[in-house]
Every structure is written in structure tokens, then in C-alpha cells.
Amino acid sequence: MNWKLIFQLSLFGLAMAIATVFVIPSKIEPLFWLAIFFLCAYLIAKNCHEKYFLNGFMVSIINCVWITSAHIILFQAYIANHSDEAEMMTKMPFLLTPRMMMLITGPIIGIISGLVLGLFAYMASLMLKKQA
Numbered sequence: 001m002n003w004k005l006i007f008q009l010s011l012f013g014l015a016m017a018i019a020t021v022f023v024i025p026s027k028i029e030p031l032f033w034l035a036i037f038f039l040c041a042y043l044i045a046k047n048c049h050e051k052y053f054l055n056g057f058m059v060s061i062i063n064c065v066w067i068t069s070a071h072i073i074l075f076q077a078y079i080a081n082h083s084d085e086a087e088m089m090t091k092m093p094f095l096l097t098p099r100m101m102m103l104i105t106g107p108i109i110g111i112i113s114g115l116v117l118g119l120f121a122y123m124a125s126l127m128l129k130k131q132a
Helices: 003-022 029-047 052-073 075-081 083-090 098-131
Strands: none
Touching: 003 029, 003 052, 003 075, 029 052, 029 098, 052 075, 052 098, 075 083, 075 098
């Protein structure tokens, strides 16, 4: 595993964590993630020699830590800029606070996105091998 590359690519997650709190609305956030995933998949395929899927998966797991932490720490700003999410949180069970719900759903989303990025990285590695 290329831990240096994994950490460097996870900095996209840190940037998105802050950008999604203050700048990027939820409706266009997936487009940013798609571009980031394509770039990360290419860079993983280009700079790693094995375990492409696992490297991609770990990038998303670390992204999940960045994003979940930022959204919990900057919760008031996040909610102020995301009215749809604020409304959704009013409909959730009273057993969980909104921050606790973020703490639970963040890793689930991280795992799912890790599977996607891992698959993208693996597919990119196959495409780059074909071209060589």
C-alpha cells in the first residue's frame, strides 16, 4: 500500500469537507466527487503497482474521517448552509442528535464511496495496463 499517496489524495476530502460546509451545495456536490474520484483513480493506477482497489478504498476511508469530523465540528455553519439536510434532521428519530446521526452515517457513506473509488482505481489500472 502506498500510504503517502493515500494521505495526499485524502487531502481532496479535507478540502471538500470545508468546501461542503461553506461553499458547495448538496445538489452539485456529487459532481465534484465524481471528478475527484476519476482523478484519484488515475493517480492510484499511475503511482501504485498493486492493491489498486485497497488503495482507493483507504483514500475514501480517510476522506470519511475528514468529512465527518468537519461536519460535526462545523455543524452550525453546515446546517445554516444546507436547509434540505436541516429539514431532514428534524424528521429523524429523537433517540439520536443530528451530530450523532452524522457520526453514524459518515462511516457508512465512507465505506460505500470506498467501494466505488476502489473499483474506479482497479478499472483505471486495467485501462493503463492496456495502453502500455
